[in-house]
Amino acid sequence: MTSRPFRFEVLARDAQSRARRGRIATARGAVDTPAFMPVATVGAVKGVTPQELRQLGAELLLVNAYHLSLRPGAELIAELGGLSSFMGWDGPILSDSGGFQVFSLAELVNLGEDGVRIRSHLDGSMQFLTPERVIAVEEALGVDILMPLDDCPPYPCDRSRVEEAVARTGRWLERSRAAWRSEGALFGIVQGGVSPELRARSAERAASLDLPGYAVGGLSVGEPRELCYEIASSSADHLPVDRPRYLMGTGTPQDLIRLVSMGYDLFDCVLPTRNARNGSLFTASGRINIRNARFARDPSPPDPRCDCPVCARFSRAYLRHLSVSGELLSAVLNTIHNLRFYLRLMSELRAALEQGRFPVYTSRALAELAGEVRETE
C-alpha cells in the first residue's frame, strides 16, 4: 500500500468534539475535509459542468459503478481514458459500488454468498454483481476511491438478517481487498443496522484489514434521526482515527454539522441537487420553496448571505418564475445555488476547525438553520 498516492492527514482538531480538519491526497489532487461530494451518478452532476463544480468549491465527486457499468459500460470508459477524462473532471472521484441501489432500485433476484443477481432497471438484463466484479469495474473506471460491494439491509430488519449482512459485508470486503490492484484507495464499509453491538463488530472487522479509509453505510434508510445519530456516533468510535471516515448518503445541513462533530470527514447526498429540481433552496436561515407565491415579487436573492453566482445575479421573483414555468434554467440555477450552499458549509466548518471556533460556529449555524421550521413550504 505504500506505493499508493492516497494519504490522509489531520491538520486540526476540535477540543470539545471528535471533529477534525484534514486533507486527503490523491493522484488527482487534494481533498480538504470535512468534504461534501456532489452526486454524479452516471458521470454528470445534473445540470452542472465540471468547470462550474470546481468554481463552486467541489474537490471530490461521487459516481456509481453499477450505473456506469450498465451504461455506457466500464470497458468503453476505460477505452476512452478512464472516467476522469471521459467526464471532463480532472479532480478525484469516489465510486460507490451501487450495492445500495441493488437493495433499493433494482429488482433483486438472488442474494447469495457469491454475489447479487439482479435485473437491470434499464433493459431488464440479468446482472451478477460480485465483490471482484465491482472492483474490476471501479478499476476500469480508474477512480481514486473504490467502495466495495456490501450487503445493506433495510430498516426495520430482523436481527438475524442484520447479523448475516454484517458477516457477508465482512467476507465481501476481504474478497474485495484480495481483488484490489489499482492505485485507487479501497475503503471498508461498516454495516450493522441500528445495533451498536453489530456496528462495533462490523467496524472492527473492517478496521483489521488496515484499509486507507472507512465508510459507514446502511444509515438514513428510514430509521429515526436520533437513532441514526446514535449509531453513526458509536460506529465512528470503532474506526481508526488516522483514516478518513465517510458517512454514506447523508444528509441535511444540520446532519452534516452533527456528523462532522462525531469525526466524519466525507459525505454525499442527493438533497442539494434533487431538491433544487423541485424548487427547494437551502439558505442560512433554513429551506425555502421558491415556488411559494410569497416570492412572486421578492427582489432579494435566494439567500442574502450566499456568495454563489445565482445569488449574485438573480432574484427570488425570477427564480420563482423559472420554476413555476418549468424552465430548464430553473434546475440549473437552483442546483448551482444548493451545491454552493453545501460546499460553503463544509468550507466554513473547515475554517472554524482551523481557527478553534468550531463550537461557536456550529451552535450559531444550527440555531440559524432552525429557522427552517418557521418556513411555509
Added chain:
Amino acid sequence: MTSRPFRFEVLARDAQSRARRGRIATARGAVDTPAFMPVATVGAVKGVTPQELRQLGAELLLVNAYHLSLRPGAELIAELGGLSSFMGWDGPILSDSGGFQVFSLAELVNLGEDGVRIRSHLDGSMQFLTPERVIAVEEALGVDILMPLDDCPPYPCDRSRVEEAVARTGRWLERSRAAWRSEGALFGIVQGGVSPELRARSAERAASLDLPGYAVGGLSVGEPRELCYEIASSSADHLPVDRPRYLMGTGTPQDLIRLVSMGYDLFDCVLPTRNARNGSLFTASGRINIRNARFARDPSPPDPRCDCPVCARFSRAYLRHLSVSGELLSAVLNTIHNLRFYLRLMSELRAALEQGRFPVYTSRALAELAGEVRETE
C-alpha cells in the same frame, strides 16, 4: 423619434449581393449585424445563463410579450425594474408580440378588427390582445425593440384571407405606432403569404410609416423552401435600405446564409436550442444526431472546428452517453454548442463582409454544410 437611442448604420456591403454588415445602437449597447437572436421566450434561454450567452457571442435576445404577460405578468416585471433587470441580461432585448403564437399554439376564439380573443394555453383564461395592449406590455417590459401585433395567416391560405391579413396588419401597425411612447424601437411587420404582390403592398405600407426597422413575418410556416426564399427576397426589395431588416422565425444555417445575402440583418429561430434537447448538433459539415450508436466510442469533439467550451472539453462519446441517459447536462451542453455554432456563423459572415470575401466564404460554407445530406441520423 430623434430622441430615441436606436440607430442603424451600414458599415460594409457585399458587391455581388445585397448582404450588408451593420451595427444597431440601443440604450443597452450595440448589436453587430447580421445577428442571430437566441430565443428566450419566457425570459430565459433554456438551460443557459445570461453570462454564458454573452460569452457565446449573443448581443440581442428575443422574448415573447404574450407569454410574459400571462406569466409572470408585465406589471410584475415592470415593478421589479423591467425585463433586462428581471432576467439578468444587461444587453438589448427584442420582444415579439406573440401574434404568431396566437395563430399556432393558443386556442383562437375570435379574430376581429379590434384585436384577437384567445384562450390562454396556461389556465384557459380569456385573453384579448389588441395592438395597443401589446405595445403597453412591451413598454412595461422595457424592451429595446418592440414587435407590433400582426395578423399572420397560415400556409396554404386563400388569397382573400391573405389580403385581409395584409390590410389588418397595416391598420394594426398604424394603431401600434400611435400607441408607442417608449424609448424602444417599434418595427413594422410585413405579411402577404406567398404573393409577391401582396408582400410588396404590405412592405410599402409599413415603410410609409418611417419606423426604425422592419420585419418580414409569415414565412417558414410550411411553404416550400424555394418559395420562402423567393418571397423573402422580393419582400426585402420593398423595405428601406437604411433600416434593419428582420426575417422572423428562420432558420437553418443554410437559410441564414441565403437570407443575409438578400439583405436581412436579424434572425431568430428555436432550431439551435430545440434541436439540442433532441441530441441534434450543428457542425461545419452538417448536422449530426449525437444519440447515434456510431458515436458511442468517438473521442473527438462534436465539431472539431468549433471553439465552444463544450467542444474544448467533451467528446462525442460523452455527449452521447448524457443524451441517451436523459441527463439534464445533455440539454445544457448541446444548447451551448448549438448556440455557439449559430453565433459564430453570424460572426464569420460579418467578418467576411468586412473583408470583402462574402462570396468566397458563403460558397465554401454552403458546400461544407451540404455534408449534412450524407449524415445518417
